[in-house]
Amino acid sequence: MLMAIGAIIAGLILLVWSADNFVEGSATTASHFGMPPLLIGMVVVGFGTSAPEMAVSALAASQGNPGLALGNAYGSNITNIALILGITALLAPIAVHSQVMRKELPILILVTGFAGWQLWDGDLSRMDAIGLMLAFVVLIGWSIYQGLRQPDDALAKEMTEEVNAMPVRKAILWLVFGLLLLIISSRILVWGAVDLATTFGISDLVIGLTIVAVGTSLPELASSIIAARKGEHDLALGNILGSNLFNTLAVVGIAGLIAPMPVASEVLTRDFPVMAALTLVLFAMCYGFRGPGRVNRFEGSALLLAFVAYTVYLLAFSGA
Numbered sequence: 001m002l003m004a005i006g007a008i009i010a011g012l013i014l015l016v017w018s019a020d021n022f023v024e025g026s027a028t029t030a031s032h033f034g035m036p037p038l039l040i041g042m043v044v045v046g047f048g049t050s051a052p053e054m055a056v057s058a059l060a061a062s063q064g065n066p067g068l069a070l071g072n073a074y075g076s077n078i079t080n081i082a083l084i085l086g087i088t089a090l091l092a093p094i095a096v097h098s099q100v101m102r103k104e105l106p107i108l109i110l111v112t113g114f115a116g117w118q119l120w121d122g123d124l125s126r127m128d129a130i131g132l133m134l135a136f137v138v139l140i141g142w143s144i145y146q147g148l149r150q151p152d153d154a155l156a157k158e159m160t161e162e163v164n165a166m167p168v169r170k171a172i173l174w175l176v177f178g179l180l181l182l183i184i185s186s187r188i189l190v191w192g193a194v195d196l197a198t199t200f201g202i203s204d205l206v207i208g209l210t211i212v213a214v215g216t217s218l219p220e221l222a223s224s225i226i227a228a229r230k231g232e233h234d235l236a237l238g239n240i241l242g243s244n245l246f247n248t249l250a251v252v253g254i255a256g257l258i259a260p261m262p263v264a265s266e267v268l269t270r271d272f273p274v275m276a277a278l279t280l281v282l283f284a285m286c287y288g289f290r291g292p293g294r295v296n297r298f299e300g301s302a303l304l305l306a307f308v309a310y311t312v313y314l315l316a317f318s319g320a
Contacts, residue, residue: 001195001196001199003192003195004191004192004193004195004196004199005192005196006192007188007189007191007192007195008189008192008193008196008211008215010185010188011185011186011187011188011189011190011191011192011215012185012189012215012216012218013185014181014184014185014188015052015055015056015182015185015186015189015215015216015218016052016215016218016219016222017181018177018178018179018180018181018182018185020178020219020222021174021177021178021181024171024174024178025170025171025172025173025174025175025176025177025178028168028171028174029168029171029172029175050242050243050246050247050250050251051179051182052182052186052215052216052219053072053073053076053216053217053243053246053247053251054246054250054251054254055182055183055185055186056068056069056072056186056189056190056212056216057069057070057072057073057251057252057254057255058254058255058258059186059187059190060072060190060194060204060208060255061254061255061256061258061259061261062258062259063190063194064259065190065194065204066124066255066259066261066262066263066264067203067204067205067206067207067208067264068190068193068194068197068204068205068207068208068212069208069252069255069261070124070205070208070252070255070261070263070264070267071204071205071206071207071208071209071212071213071267071271072208072209072212072213072216072251073247073248073251073252073255074209074213074247074252074267074271074272074275075208075209075210075212075213075214075271076213076216076217076243076244076247076251077243077244077247077248077275077278077279078209078213078271078274078275078278078307078310079213079214079217079307080217080220080240080243080244080247081240081244081278081279081281081282081303082278082303082304082306082307082310083214083217083221083303083304083307084217084220084221084224084240085224085237085240085282085295085300085303086300086301086302086303086304086306086307087221087225087300087304088224088225088228088236088295088300089228089295089296089297089299089300089303090297090300090301090304091225091228091229092228092229092231093294093295093296093297093300094228094236094237094286094294094295095293095294096234096237096286096293096294097234102287102293104238104241104242104245105241105282105283105286105287106283106287107139107142107245108241108244108245108248108279108282108283109279109280109283111135111139111245111248111249112248112275112276112279113276114131114132114135115132115248115249115252115272116272116276118131118132119263119267119268119272120268122262122263122265122268123260123261123262123263124252124255124256124260124261124262124263125256125260126256126257126260128256128260129252129253129254129255129256129257129260130253130257132248132249132250132252132253132256133249133250133253133254133257135249136246136249136250136253139245139249189212189215193207193208193211193212194207196211203264205264205266205267205271206314206315209271209314210311210314210315217243220239220240220243223235223236223239224236224237224239224240227239237286240282244279274310278303278306281303285299
C-alpha cells in the first residue's frame with residue numbers, strides 16, 4: 001500500500017512537471033515556426049494541458065482498466081469546471097471578452113451531447129471512438145480557421161504575452177523531454193492507482209474520478225490561476241474550455257481506439273450527468289448574453305461547493 005501511495009505521489013509530481021515543460025516547449029516551438037498566437041492558445045496549449053489525461057487514459061485502456069480511463073477523462077472535466085474555475089474565480093473574478101471563447105462555449109455543449117449519445121448503449125465501441133476522433137479533427141480544423149480569421153482576438157493578445165522567448169533548440173528539447181517524462185510518469189501513476197484501488201476495494205472508476213482526475217488537472221489549475229491573477233481572463237477560461245474539449249473527444253476517443261470498453265452504469269447515471277450539468281452552468285455564466293460573460297466570487301464559491309459535494313458523495317459510496 002505504501003508503495004502504491006508513493007507511486008501515485010511521485011507519478012503526479014512528475015506528470016505535472018513534465019506537462020508544464022511540454023506545454024512551454026511546444027508553445028514556444030510553434031511560435032518560432034510562425035503559428036498565430038490564437039492557434040497556439042486554442043490548439044497547442046489545449047493539447048499540452050490535456051496530455052496527462054491522454055497518456056493516463058491510453059495506458060489504462062491498454063492495461064484493461066476502462067473505469068480508470070473514462071473516470072480520468074470525465075473526472076478531469078468536472079474538476080476543471082467546478083474546482084479549477086471555482087478557485088480561480090474566488091481569487092480573481094473572471095470576465096470573458098474573447099469572441100472565440102463565446103463560440104467555443106456552445107460547441108462544448110454540442111460535443112458533450114454527442115459524447116453522451118455515443119455512450120448511451122453502455123458500450124464504447126471502436127466505431128464510437130472513431131466518431132469521437134472525427135469530431136476532434138473537425139474541431140481542430142475549425143480552430144485553425146478561427147485562428148487565421150481572427151488574429152486580433154482578445155485571447156490572441158493574451159497568448160502573445162505568455163509565449164516565452166527561449167531558443168528554438170531548447171524549446172524542442174523541452175518538448176521531447178517533457179513528452180518522454182509524461183509517458184514514464186503516467187505508467188507510474190496508473191500502476192499506483194490500480195494497486196491502491198485493489199487494496200481498498202475501491203473501483204478504478206472512483207480512483208480515476210478523484211485522485212487521478214485532480215492530479216492530471218493540476219497543470220490547468222496552475223495556468224488558470226496565474227492567468228487570472230495577471231488579468232488574462234480569456235486565457236484562464238481558454239485553458240479550461242480547451243482541456244474539456246480535448247478530454248471529451250480525444251482522450252476518450254484514443255482510449256476507445258486502443259481498447260473498446262464497457263461503460264459502467266454509474267458513468268451514465270451519475271458522472272456524465274454531473275459533467276453535462278456543469279457544462280451548462282459554465283455556458284450560462286460565461287457566454288455573456290448582455291455583454292461580457294463573468295464568473296464572480298459567489299459563483300466561484302458555488303462551483304467549489306458543488307465539487308466538494310460530488311467528491312464526498314463519490315467517496316461515501318466508493319464501493320460502487
